[in-house]
Amino acid sequence: MVHSPQSPKQLMHYLDDFLTGGVAGTSDCAHNLQSCMQVLNHFNAAVAPEKTVQPTTKITFLGRELDTVVRHVRIPQDKIVETTTQIRGWLSADRKKVTKRDLQSFVGKLNFMCRAIPRGRAFCRRLIDETCKLKSPFHRCRLTTGIKDDLALWLQFLEHFNGISFFQSPVWTSxxxxxxxxxxxxxxxxxxxxxxxxxxxxxxxxxxxxxxxxxxxxxxxxxxxxxxxxx
Structure with a gap:
């Protein structure tokens, strides 16, 4: 993820998705969108009109709903259900090991959650460390007591999580x-x-x-x- 050097606070680029923002009550967003379209057209870059969103206060970006009026990020409920279902399966008594590929996929889901739950990153560290120990995607990782403790904590949280997290302030108060x-x-x-x-x-x-x-x-x-x- 990188920011535009010309307007670092207004434009975010993630692979082939662009998100721009501006001050409420101004034409910042409309101007930014027009500028982006002009640049893309200049380089003959393919643009999907059906995915181009006009200035709005609520938008779905990278799978998460952003609402600038109430200032919150919403994770779709189906993503929460999918993750909790997988955690229950891994916590079952007969599940002892998982492959590196499955573990990486699961960490990806948790990282998706952590875009709205930044404090959750601390409970991904053990899982990420385990993926680094395995060379082949088919090598297996043992679900240790520590890993299952982290999974149980994620499960307890997600079972009561409504999917909403408020925007984090970039300014820390001492x-x-x-x-x-x-x-x-x-x-x-x-x-x-x-x-x-x-x-x-x-x-x-x-x-x-x-x-x-x-x-x-x-x-x-x-x-x-x-x-x-x-x-």
Whole structure:
């Protein structure tokens, strides 16, 4: 995926698909479309009129519906059903291995989902690493406990996912500007400060006994989630 050097914020090119955008209430989109058509015609490039969409606030691009009014991306429900069905098949007790080709195809489906669920990429990493270990498309990968744990998490999420994700802001707000500060210590507890309000506490004894406090990723996330719900 590359951007036009002339207008990097207005034109996106993906293989043979072009998407252009502009400021609401202006003729930016119409002008961009006209310019694109002129360039394509100049080089005698084939254009499919039936696939050319006039300026609109809702469009299907690369299989996902983009709505600039409500600012969300929608994944078609049939794609979600297809993916969850495959995950259930892989999680069945009699499924022990899959081929590299099947694994690559499945990772492609998850990458499609991650265009609307960017946080899901972390749960694709293990699968991608496994494809790199196999040379032939017909070589088989064992579905380890770790892989099945990732698949189970995807299944749990997708079974309750309505297919909609809001546009992600390209501008990140620092925790200093938000006045949000959190910390966690595996052997002690946690603390959180959010715009003049604060909380702290020790980890539940059950967490200590079950080994939950050994997972620092979870412990660091806990006070962040807790601070969001501060009254």
């Amino acid at each position: 925790n200093t500007a938000m006045q949000l500060i959190t910390d966690a210590a595996g052997g002690v507890g946690f603390g959180a400060y959010n715009e003049g309000k604060w909380t702290c506490g020790h980890w539940p004894q059950q967490w200590v006994e079950e080994g939950v406090t050994k997972d620092m990723t979870l412990l660091e996330l806990f006070p962040i989630v807790l601070s969001v719900g501060m009254p």
